[in-house]
Amino acid sequence: MSYLPALVAAGVLTFLTRLSFIALLGRFELPPLAARALRFVPPAVLSAIIFPELVLRGGELQLGWRNARLLAGLVAALVAWRTRNVFLTIAVGMAALWGLQAVLSG
Amino acid sequence: MQPDPPRFTRRNEFLSGCRDELPILLGVVPFGMIYGLLALSAGLTPGIAQSMSSVVFAGSAQFIAAQLIHERTPGGVIVLTVLVVNLRHALYSASVAPYLRPLGQGWKAGLAYLLTDEAYAVAITRYLRDNGKTVVSPYRHWYFLGAGLTLWLSWQWSTAVGIFVGARVPASWSLDFTLALTFIALVVPSLKDRAGAAAAVTAGALAVAGAALPYKLGLPLAGLGGVLVGLGIESLRAEATGEGRPA
Numbered sequence: 001m002s003y004l005p006a007l008v009a010a011g012v013l014t015f016l017t018r019l020s021f022i023a024l025l026g027r028f029e030l031p032p033l034a035a036r037a038l039r040f041v042p043p044a045v046l047s048a049i050i051f052p053e054l055v056l057r058g059g060e061l062q063l064g065w066r067n068a069r070l071l072a073g074l075v076a077a078l079v080a081w082r083t084r085n086v087f088l089t090i091a092v093g094m095a096a097l098w099g100l101q102a103v104l105s106g
Numbered sequence: 107m108q109p110d111p112p113r114f115t116r117r118n119e120f121l122s123g124c125r126d127e128l129p130i131l132l133g134v135v136p137f138g139m140i141y142g143l144l145a146l147s148a149g150l151t152p153g154i155a156q157s158m159s160s161v162v163f164a165g166s167a168q169f170i171a172a173q174l175i176h177e178r179t180p181g182g183v184i185v186l187t188v189l190v191v192n193l194r195h196a197l198y199s200a201s202v203a204p205y206l207r208p209l210g211q212g213w214k215a216g217l218a219y220l221l222t223d224e225a226y227a228v229a230i231t232r233y234l235r236d237n238g239k240t241v242v243s244p245y246r247h248w249y250f251l252g253a254g255l256t257l258w259l260s261w262q263w264s265t266a267v268g269i270f271v272g273a274r275v276p277a278s279w280s281l282d283f284t285l286a287l288t289f290i291a292l293v294v295p296s297l298k299d300r301a302g303a304a305a306a307v308t309a310g311a312l313a314v315a316g317a318a319l320p321y322k323l324g325l326p327l328a329g330l331g332g333v334l335v336g337l338g339i340e341s342l343r344a345e346a347t348g349e350g351r352p353a
Contacts, residue, residue, distance in 0.1 A: 003154060006181030010171065010188035011161035017192050019218035021200035025207055034200070036340065037333050041201045042230050043302050044309035044332030045194060046289045048325050049223070051310030052317045053286040059318065069283060076287050080294035086129040089291035090284050097283055 068100035114243040123252025126232070130224045133285030134165075134257060135264040141168055142268020148176035152269050159265040163258065164222060167191045194326045198226040202250075205233045209247055217247065220254025227292050228253040234296060301343065305336030 054073040055061055065071065076093030083089070138159070145155035150172055158168050167188045174184045198221055206214055229250040236242045243249075297303045309332025316324025 003150075003175055003181060003184070004157075006184050007154065007158050007161055007171070009181075009185045010167075011158075011163070013185065013189045014162055014164055014167070014192045014195065015219055017189070018195045018199050018221040019215060020196050021203040022206050022214050022218050022221075023211075025203040033337070035204070037337055038201050038204070039234075040302065040305040040333040040336035041197050041329065042227070042234070043293050043296060043306035044336065045197060045325070045329040046227060046293045047306040047310035047332065048313035048328040050286050050289050050293065051314050052324075053283075055314055056317055061314065069286075072283070073286065073290060076290045077294050080291045084295040086126075086288065086291040090129055090132060090287045093287040093290070094280075094284060097280055101280070 066104055068097055068104055071100055072097035114245055116245045116248045119243055119245040119248035120252040123228070123232075123249035123254075124256045125252075126228050126249075127225070127253040127256040129291070130228065130257070130285070130288045131260050133283075133288055134224060134260055137165055137285065138261050138264025139268035141165065141172070142265045142270075144169065144268075145172040146269055148172045150175055155269055156262075156265055159261055160258075162188060163219070163261065164188075164192050164195075165261075190323065194223075194329065195221060195226075197326070197329060198223075198230075201230055202226065202233070206247065206250075213247055217250055217254065220251070220258060222254075222257060224288075225250070225254040225257050227289060231292050231296065301336045301340040304339050305332040308332045308335040 050073070054070045055063060055067070057067065057069075062070065072093050075096040076089050079085075079092045080089040141159070142155060145158070145168075146152065150158075154175075155172070158171065162168055162171065170191055171184055171188055174187060199218065202217075202221070206217060209217075232246065232249055236246070293306060297306060309328045312328035312331045313324055316327055318324070319327070
């Protein structure tokens, strides 16, 4: 149990990080520039999670057609763009991944 | 889109928050099970492994912490590492803060506790969808709560399943990919103008370039780079069209 204090400290700091701006915004106005910047946070951060997942395999950049995750991701992006449906995007993306994995390994 | 104005109730908001979080669980539940398994094989006790899921409640940080405990890393280093890995949540906090402003301290603290990547993605998509509407629900925090609680519960029980049952989804199923697909489903429809698309592409490219940086620092840096490029392009276009503030 020697790690319990460290985990509690890590948990408290994580909570305070998440609470930071939510708690402070009641007290001061956000500068207009910051308010404009916030609009770009979701696409920027989520893309920063997505891109490496698609193009990096074991730390190596793979942009070719043999990268099943990249191709399946592009198919999913197309479905998301046309349908705006989360379930359909996941279903088609996973079907594409499995199909491509079967074809590319066969 | 709808002929009748939607009925805004706490219950409807809460339930649609739960419902919109469901697709993400396809990626989260296997992730939680794998965490439970890995934590035990890294030498954590079941009690520590499970309590980390409720005390820290952050997927990637928990994987890293388990790895560090396995390597007998000093507690202070673990705390610092988790703090740095979770710094991106400060961006999320700033991003949702304007919408949570009217709420009381209890609501703010509760929703902050639930502010993970996956709950943030669903909640902010909802808030942005409402932008420009003349009538918005006064109970949108219930939507956030529904999404966050659904994720929280799923994370707890999937950790427990990973720990105690040892059930495992075969890696060959590649179910972890559903997480990336979910984020694609949320981001792509939200790219409505050139500045937003440029922010997304820039951040994605920077994240790939910075993937080898320690402590997942590439992620917050890439996010920052994307935001700056988005702002720059928006300002340039506003200047070109002579408008003070672009829509």
